[in-house]
Amino acid sequence: MKPKLQDKRWSKDFEKPLYEEWKRKKLYAFNRKSRKPVFSIDTPPPYVNTPVHIGQATTYILMDFFARFKRMTGNEVLFPLGLDRNGLPIEMAAEKRFKVKLTSLPRRKAIALCKRILEESSMASTETFLRSGISFNSWVLGKLTGDVYYTDSPEYRALTQGTFIDMWKAGLIYEDERVCNFCPGCRTTIADAEVEYRNLPSTFNDIVFRCKETGEKIIIGTTRPELVCTCGMVIFNPNDKRYKHLEGKTAITPVFEKEVPIRSHPAAEMEKGTGIMMMCSFGDLTDIRFFREMKLEPVIAIDKSGKMNRNAGILRGLGIEKARQKMIEELKRKKLLVGQKRVSHRTPVCERSKDPIEFISMKEFYVRQIDQKPKMKEMAKKLKFFSPRSRQILIDWINTVSIDWPISRRRYYATEIPLWYCKKCGEPVLPPKGRYYQPWQEKAPIKKCPKCGGGEFRGEERVFDTWFDSSISPLYILMYDKDDDFFRKHSPCTLRPQGKEIIRTWLYYTLLKCYLLTKKSIFRDVWINYHIVDERGHKMSKSVGNVIDPADVIDRFGAEPLRLWAAIEGNLTRTDFRCSFERIEGAGKTLTKLWNVARFISMFQAPEHKPKLMETDTWILHEANKLVEFAGKCYENYDFHNPAVRIKHFLWETFASHYIELVKSRAYNQNNKFSRDEQDAAIYTLNKVLDIIMKLMAPVIPFITYIIYRKLHGKDIHFTEFPVPEKTKKPGFDTDTLLQLNSRIWKKKRGKGLSLKSPIKTITIPQKFRGIEKDFKETHNIQEIKYS
């Protein structure tokens, strides 16, 4: 008897022809004409120019489980691949690669360099997804539903601009001059969501102020001496007896000799520094609040280029660092610096460039988000979160939102703000929706200003925050503003899968913006993943050098062990998990097991009709059916972990070790001890259970299940129906007792050094096993069975 599966084991080399075939035949393309319900997945577009990392690959693999499962349960799955090509990361890469500051180049030149970076960025990440067996709708850039899309394509940018135009008209956007987070490195305003904190070394300087009334010295500690020129007040804690007598008096700042009031205020802590502090505009966010609270007039000393301006007197024209040095020298010269101490200072930095941010007053566009906080919270509560506890991260963030969303940026490689201004009266002019505009190099869409009749216009030069682009991904994939019928029918998007670290950005902004535009929640489900960390539990990062490239893992072990590992290792919606090659490799053993079980079964010719089953057969079918029920329920809730663990266990410990052993002789039937029907019943059941296992596992391990199923049935398993629970007869015995009974007999024979085939004269077993007597007798070579 020759098995239909000839190879002795599964090999990772079997994968390549398969994914190439799937890609070539466009098997998973989205069919717009399908009558099936649409299950849409708004996948996170990774940056094209950064290699995929193992955590990212793992999350796409998990999304692929969902997509494949949904396809097998009668859904038309919208699962497009998007690639993010906008914004600072691209510009940073260009600056690094060409060793230039883009801000010092003409705009066209800067954009050209970014384009070159994008051209050079290989399709390495896409290749990794392909090799991982991800069933994206398409692998080619296109305009059809489900095609690969770029966030910098004219279509995508046109939609971004279209949403701006709509929001502008709805009065949701306004321009205002106020203090913003400003990154001197990127030379642009950034949102609170783009700020992160770093511990940076800094120097704490004790400098001398003087009291005008008493002439006494006041020693004040500061890390920002260059801001003395903006000092608006000197404060100490109301309970601080040391300074009580200064209340209401006047301090004279060093070097600048400006008079400022001295007050008590709880913001000053007695234990910190000298207990008395200068309040400047603006060293950090508390300063901003303080100036507002005290109704002080801020002094702006840093300009848009990150340099000190004329308010800084002798420091004028210097960058922050240089200005600080110069100020310290000046203080030293005047003997007004009485102490210095190195400290580590938690500093707000730009999440992209890592430059310390400054607070500078600038005119920017804002999206009204403060008004929406109650609505956002309500939406957050209604969304289905997987796991539910991730909801809190979003709610916490909504609670901390304290200013409107600044959306304009002073950069180049991003979507342009579609506006022109009348040169005569300044009236802003909005173009009609429908195409992509570049106002800085394009003529205004109208000839005459509607307000003053002027004929000359200036194009807006600023661009959008990249989150203003990214926050429309579900609108884009659902053909918003392109095919209203499709959008209406298939919105909300079924699933947003994403990392926990971008809840405050991607998820929040998407919900906000889509709500502002459609007045509805754009998602039904939100699936939040934690992280894959390195073997020691540390976050992977380029600078630490512990990043694992999934391509290497696939080279070594293939995609299937990686995929199975991703399912078995843990529940990524609840906890981080560690990446270990050893364990990924270990997952491969289950593939071998499955392969060999299938290889064994493939030796027999499956019967054409369902034969009458014996009790051993109904028992295993009953067990398999429990698995079907469990898996189906869990998969619906995006839980592949628990079923995968259970299916794997069932495969090894129940099906292979016990059922197969029990019916082996019946399937071979070499001595014709069984009837043809009985033999067929075994073969039928072996095939049936194998099919169930394979279909349950097909979303997880698509390659091996595809090959086996095709060899056995000549069909593509991924286009078969996912098993549904069937009515099965409950066997007269329970599984554990049977397993124990078999094991005890095998153990006893081994203990006596006997072969497992050695005969047993008589044995007494419980009555309930009467139904499987024939198989049981053959398996253990028993001459006589007695029942108790």
Next chain:
RNA sequence: GGGCCGGUGGUCUAGUUGGUUAGGAUGCAACCCUCACACGGUUGAGAUCGCAGGUUCAAAUCCUGCCCGGCCCACCA
């Protein structure tokens, strides 16, 4: 400082509506090439379930405090 999460054999992990000899995987040791599979099988060693209290007939599981790790937020002259 506030919040959230986690701390279970060497390693990773399940179990946390209180009652199991605390399950599995991996690793380790020993034996076995039994005709689907040595990427297999069998057996075995290995856990005071972070620490200290408390509630209870009974605690990995509930309560309190503490320690350690991670993440988020706020703040630091």
